[in-house]
Amino acid sequence: xxxxxxxxxxxxxxxxxxxxKLASMQDAGIQAYPPEFRPTATxxxxxxxxxxxxxxxxxxxIVRLAGRIVSRRTSGKLCFMDLVDGTHGRIQIFADLGGxxxxxxxxxxxxxxxxxxxxxxxxxxxxRRGELSVQPSxxxxxxxxxxxxxxxxxxxxxxxxxxxxxxxxxxxxPEVREAFIKRSRAVSAIRRVLDAEGFLEVETPMLHAxxxxxxxxxxxxxxxxxxxxxxxxxxxxxxxxxxxxxxxxRVYEINRSFRNEGISTRHNPEFTMIEVYQAYADYSDMxxxxxxxxxxxxxxxxxxxxxxxxxxxxxxxxxxxxWPRRTMQAQVDLFLRExxxxxxxxxxxxxxxxxxxxxxxxPREVTPGSVLAALFDxxxxxxxxxxxxxDFPVEVSPLAKRHRDDPSLTERFExxxxxxxxxxxxxxxxxxxxxxxxxxxxxxxxxxxxEEAHAVDEDYLGALEQxxxxxxxxxxxxxxLAMLLCDAASIRDVILFPLLRPRA
RNA sequence: GAGACAGUAGCUCAGUCGGUAGAGCAUCUGACUUUUAAUCAGAGGGUCCUGGGUUCGAGCCCCAGCUGUCUCACCA
Numbered sequence: 001x002x003x004x005x006x007x008x009x010x011x012x013x014x015x016x017x018x019x020x021k022l023a024s025m026q027d028a029g030i031q032a033y034p035p036e037f038r039p040t041a042t043x044x045x046x047x048x049x050x051x052x053x054x055x056x057x058x059x060x061x062i063v064r065l066a067g068r069i070v071s072r073r074t075s076g077k078l079c080f081m082d083l084v085d086g087t088h089g090r091i092q093i094f095a096d097l098g099g100x101x102x103x104x105x106x107x108x109x110x111x112x113x114x115x116x117x118x119x120x121x122x123x124x125x126x127x128r129r130g131e132l133s134v135q136p137s138x139x140x141x142x143x144x145x146x147x148x149x150x151x152x153x154x155x156x157x158x159x160x161x162x163x164x165x166x167x168x169x170x171x172x173x174p175e176v177r178e179a180f181i182k183r184s185r186a187v188s189a190i191r192r193v194l195d196a197e198g199f200l201e202v203e204t205p206m207l208h209a210x211x212x213x214x215x216x217x218x219x220x221x222x223x224x225x226x227x228x229x230x231x232x233x234x235x236x237x238x239x240x241x242x243x244x245x246x247x248x249x250r251v252y253e254i255n256r257s258f259r260n261e262g263i264s265t266r267h268n269p270e271f272t273m274i275e276v277y278q279a280y281a282d283y284s285d286m287x288x289x290x291x292x293x294x295x296x297x298x299x300x301x302x303x304x305x306x307x308x309x310x311x312x313x314x315x316x317x318x319x320x321x322x323w324p325r326r327t328m329q330a331q332v333d334l335f336l337r338e339x340x341x342x343x344x345x346x347x348x349x350x351x352x353x354x355x356x357x358x359x360x361x362x363p364r365e366v367t368p369g370s371v372l373a374a375l376f377d378x379x380x381x382x383x384x385x386x387x388x389x390x391d392f393p394v395e396v397s398p399l400a401k402r403h404r405d406d407p408s409l410t411e412r413f414e415x416x417x418x419x420x421x422x423x424x425x426x427x428x429x430x431x432x433x434x435x436x437x438x439x440x441x442x443x444x445x446x447x448x449x450x451e452e453a454h455a456v457d458e459d460y461l462g463a464l465e466q467x468x469x470x471x472x473x474x475x476x477x478x479x480x481l482a483m484l485l486c487d488a489a490s491i492r493d494v495i496l497f498p499l500l501r502p503r504a
Numbered sequence: 505g506a507g508a509c510a511g512u513a514g515c516u517c518a519g520u521c522g523g524u525a526g527a528g529c530a531u532c533u534g535a536c537u538u539u540u541a542a543u544c545a546g547a548g549g550g551u552c553c554u555g556g557g558u559u560c561g562a563g564c565c566c567c568a569g570c571u572g573u574c575u576c577a578c579c580a
Binding site for chain 1: 505511513514515516517528529530531532535536537538539540541542543548549570571572573574575576577578579580
């Protein structure tokens with residue numbers, strides 16, 4: 001923890017040494033933080049360009065290279081350093097007395113510490129031991145590091161410090177950097193697919209007077225000038241559908257949403273979703289869209305749709321479309337049969353008893369639909385391979401359109417992978433009177449103590465009354481998708497700065 | 505919100521039965537012009553998470569607190 005929180009006046013021995021070196025540079029009239037250095041090469045670029053340079057071979061090619069010094073080996077009149085840059089290659093700096101001259105070499109060994117950002121200019125060569133190197137004729141301190149790096153072999157392992165001081169984590173642990181690059185690639189692949197299909201990326205408010213679009217406890221905040229209680233959004237859904245009413249027939253938002261709930265390996269209070277709305281589409285269109293988006297993300301981030309996975313018994317996770325589609329009823333029947341029950345012989349009371357025996361949450365209002373959903377929740381963690389669970393009961397789906405063949409169900413699905421919900425989608429409810437009725441049922445639940453129930457949103461109802469075309473809507477958890485692609489056990493491994501309690 | 509586990513040098517970690525605080529890397533000094541976890545010799549570096557308690561004596565035992573991790577609950 002000292003790495004993170006140390007009063008600036010209390011310096012460790014190593015920090016005092018570095019401050020002394022800084023002072024010594026300043027005494028010599030040399031800037032430790034100069035304004036400019038233009039590299040002409042990158043570490044990865046040099047490895048590409050000189051891949052075939054034989055060991056022991058020298059070139060006359062002069063390059064300017066900049067990056068962080070992560071390792072150093074001095075040997076009398078030689079000094080080997082490893083320099084790392086943003087392309088995340090590693091190039092050896094082969095500094096010698098002959099190449100630098102006496103003063104520059106002495107200053108190098110005197111002033112340069114592990115962790116400093118250095119610029120070097122020199123020629124490219126490959127050493128007899130086969131290490132591609134730059135032999136500098138000059139060097140420039142670009143940023144003196146006043147704190148030491150974590151240990152070179154074990155790196156930084158203390159998870160608390162890794163999250164609080166993510167910069168150290170990124171410098172030290174290459175796999176961490178790789179994970180965030182994968183996440184970024186996945187998101188840009190999703191953008192490319194949607195942009196190519198004519199979707200418009202939009203931004204909607206994060207400050208909501210009425211939090212809607214999901215069942216969740218919101219964060220509260222306050223606007224001074226308007227003297228207004230506001231909530232951080234729990235979902236952008238209702239605003240996005242207003243845009244569809246307004247004629248923006250294909251929209252999406254990659255959004256940060258906020259839910260005032262517990263923190264776990266699968267939950268961060270602020271998290272990233274993508275929501276997509278497409279007019280004149282329904283939930284089966286959203287299923288194929290989900291498959292396209294996830295496949296594109298996996299291909300871009302991992303090079304394919306079959307990816308390594310420690311949590312899967314086979315060691316792999318196959319995301320290749322198409323994925324099976326199964327109604328919630330059929331899935332629950334499967335579970336019940338696995339337990340030795342005959343689903344057709346179970347009445348509501350019997351199902352309720354099984355629910356209680358399984359340790360499930362008994363719904364506030366016991367109906368066939370709510371018990372079905374509660375039973376499903378008992379077992380959903382078993383769904384490892386991608387599967388669409390479809391046709392949710394209307395009671396638990398206040399924003400989804402009723403099923404065309406069964407008004408007690410909705411045209412809704414969720415995608416489960418590794419026992420976790422990855423996506424949630426439906427044919428959007430565009431019947432304003434039905435929607436009003438659903439809101440009122442939610443409001444009644446809220447009045448009887450359900451803190452997460454939906455409130456009646458008159459502005460949204462007004463928009464629906466204007467007429468929303470039949471629309472398919474889809475939400476995908478980006479953090480959870482990133483977890484899959486990165487084979488990460490914790491959501492904190494794919495969120496750069498997960499929420500932690502502040503240190504005093 | 506509940507339980508289990510953890511916190512010792514800049515980093516990674518030992519620390520026996522309660523009896524002077526340890527190692528490796530890093531740092532400092534010295535040697536070395538082909539090293540790459542470089543090597544060799546020497547040195548410095550500690551609020552043992554915090555606060556109480558027990559004890560002649562606490563890194564170690566007890567209590568409380570702080571922070572984190574995991575599991576559970578709520579949820580995506």
